[in-house]
Amino acid sequence: MTVLPLERLAAPDPRRQVLRGVNAGERAYRGILTVLAVLLPLLLVALVSELVASAWPAIRRFGLPFLWTSVWDPVAGVFGAAPMIFGTLASSLIALLLAVPLALGVAIFLTEFAPAWLRQPVAFLVELLAAIPSVVYGLWGIFVLIPFLRAYVVPPLRAALGWTPFFDGVFYGNSLLAGGMILAIMIVPYIAAVSREVLLAVPPSQREAAFGMGATRWEAVWTAVVPYGRAGLIGAVILGLGRALGETMAVTMLIGNRHDIGLSVLQPAYTMAAAIANEFSEATTDLYLSALFEVGLVLFVITVVVNAAARLLIWRVARGTAVGSRAL
Amino acid sequence: MSARRVRRRLVSALMTGVVGALSLLAVLALVLILGHLAVKGATSLDWSFFTRNPVPVGESGGGVANAIVGTAIIVGLASLIGLPVGIGAGLYLAEFGSGRLGWIVRFVADVLNGTPSIVVGIFAWTWLVKPMGHFSALAGSVALAVLMVPMLARTTEEMVRLVPHSLREAALALGYPRWRTSLRIVARTALAGIVTGCLVGVARIAGETAPLLFTALGNLNFTTDLMQPMQALSLQIYQYATGPFEEWHRLAWAAAIVLMGLVLLLGVAARWAIRQRHGAAR
Structure with a gap:
């Protein structure tokens, strides 16, 4: 029988020492990552509180009627954001009307009809639209799209529909139509990419069942595949809407920047983002600046609500999988 | 029939x-x-476009050397701030993100991702420009970093989650500590994907204009001083495209092709990085 020397008994267990070293590393690693991750919620809190604090004088002065008053008079110090809210919604609506059929067509073509060799290249090219900077869209819009609209699109439109209030008046170039069209091109890649992933997530058994009942290819798509992914597709569209609402540069360069509510798409209009971009550096009084911050706050709240709705819908279709996250 | x-x-x-x-x-x-x-x-495009600074209206010629350097500096500094935070937050979400904090961070990242860039711009103005009393390249970089972080966090998380569990388990079974497994095995395996995410993020902020309008502001002269207003290609395009002069329009197109080339180059690099991974895995 051996007797252990006392010192050895008192000395810390070498295995424990190793473990302690590990735990220190573990703790440090986890601590650093946690700090970095917590920065995000802190950032959001800072952003919201700065926006609210800066907008507070305007909120107190004008109250809720700020949202539906259409006077914007910096000299008199009276501000109402109705024309910008209207212009933001109207230009986004035009963008959706044009972009949704286009993007859904692309997504359906790529998942259901296109030959295998064509899918990757076309998907890549459409996604490339999302890589073009907003300001380049604006440049192209000014020098290519507007002259094109003036020469080839507006005359027939006015001849056919000029009697409606929507195509009334003189076409200035910079207009709701031009802004909406450039927005449409800009949001197509987002809607198409998410819709495509939603359609790819539809189980093959849906298609097979439809074919088994004698459906043609289009009938299988339209009656079995698209309804199955409906919630996700609506989510994709709302996501596109979120993009369109907050888009700044291209719209600022094309929409004409006029504080007016008019039904005609040929007339200039304004959006919330464009108003901030244009007037922020000119805002000479504190109240003017504060009103612009309130516009920013309204825009922020609207986009958060729209994006949250989109995400809920997309999550419902593909719970757990990261559908659409690549396009975000 | x-x-x-x-x-x-x-x-x-x-x-x-x-x-x-x-x-x-x-x-x-x-x-x-x-x-x-x-x-x-x-x-x-011509050579002087790259080497000279803008000349006064009326003179022809001149270039945008100041804007090219400005974009490089502003975007570079934004990446320096944004990449570590974004990647770190993404690693957190992938490794420890199953709890309540993970849910909050993920949700906040998605909210920030959808925030209009102009709103981030005025936020950076209140945060940095107003207290400092003047516009600066630094404020522009911070605004761009704010745009970059949430996107990067989500792509990093996704890429790390793609790493098979068996790899992690093998390392842990060999007695590797968790944190080293996470860094040396998991993050390294996902490296190509993370690099791709970074390049896509940099490409996206390189083309941004709205957050720079009230932060970096623009500058007609050449400067490398981070505390001074600085020109960027995107700002230059905006000013020239909306201006009244033919010569400006010409320069706007030239600046646009340079900016587009830069963005595409980053995009091609991102594709190349992701292909490297697939090539190595199979």
Whole structure:
């Protein structure tokens, strides 16, 4: 029988020492990552509180009627954001009307009809639209799209529909139509990419069942595949809407920047983002600046609500999988 | 075949044609934009465009050397701030993100991702420009970093989650500590994906204009001082495109092709990085 020397008994267990070293590393690693991750919620809190604090004088002065008053008079110090809210919604609506059929067509073509060799290249090219900077869209819009609209699109439109209030008046170039069209091109890649992933997530058994009942290819798509992914597709569209609402540069360069509510798409209009971009550096009084911050706050709240709705819908279709996250 | 059956087949064929035509239209939009950019941009480019600073209105010639350097500095500094935070937050979400804090961070990242860039711009103004009393390149970089972080966090998380569990388990079974497994095995395996995410993030902020309007502001002169207003290619395009002079329009197209080239280069690098991973894995 051996007797252990006392010192050895008192000395810390070498295995424990190793473990302690590990735990220190573990703790440090986890601590650093946690700090970095917590920065995000802190950032959001800072952003919201700065926006609210800066907008507070305007909120107190004008109250809720700020949202539906259409006077914007910096000299008199009276501000109402109705024309910008209207212009933001109207230009986004035009963008959706044009972009949704286009993007859904692309997504359906790529998942259901296109030959295998064509899918990757076309998907890549459409996604490339999302890589073009907003300001380049604006440049192209000014020098290519507007002259094109003036020469080839507006005359027939006015001849056919000029009697409606929507195509009334003189076409200035910079207009709701031009802004909406450039927005449409800009949001197509987002809607198409998410819709495509939603359609790819539809189980093959849906298609097979439809074919088994004698459906043609289009009938299988339209009656079995698209309804199955409906919630996700609506989510994709709302996501596109979120993009369109907050888009700044291209719209600022094309929409004409006029504080007016008019039904005609040929007339200039304004959006919330464009108003901030244009007037922020000119805002000479504190109240003017504060009103612009309130516009920013309204825009922020609207986009958060729209994006949250989109995400809920997309999550419902593909719970757990990261559908659409690549396009975000 | 009954008439009804013929009609159904015709509809199917017709709709195939319709969705094909819509796809063609989308691709056509891209071709038109890039085509105009290439033609108008290339004919406007010359050597002095890269080497000289803007000249006063009325003189022809001049370049945007200050804007090219400015974009590089602003975007570089933004990446320096944004990449570590974004990657770290993404690693946190992938490794420890199953709890309540993980849910909050993920939700906040998605909210920030959808925030309009102009809103981030005025936020950076209140945060940095107003207290400092003047516009600065630093404020522009911070604004761009704010835009970059949430996107990067989510892509990093996704890439790390793609790493098979068996790899992690193998390392842990060999007695590797968790944190070293996470860094040396998991993050390293996902490295190509993370690099791709970074390049895509940098490409996206390189083209941003709205957050720079009230932070970096723009500058007619050449400067490398981070505390001074600085020119960027995107700001330059905005000013020149909306200005009244022919010469400015020419320079706007030239600046646009340079900016587009930069963005595409980063995009191609991102594709190359992701291909490296697939090549190594198979």
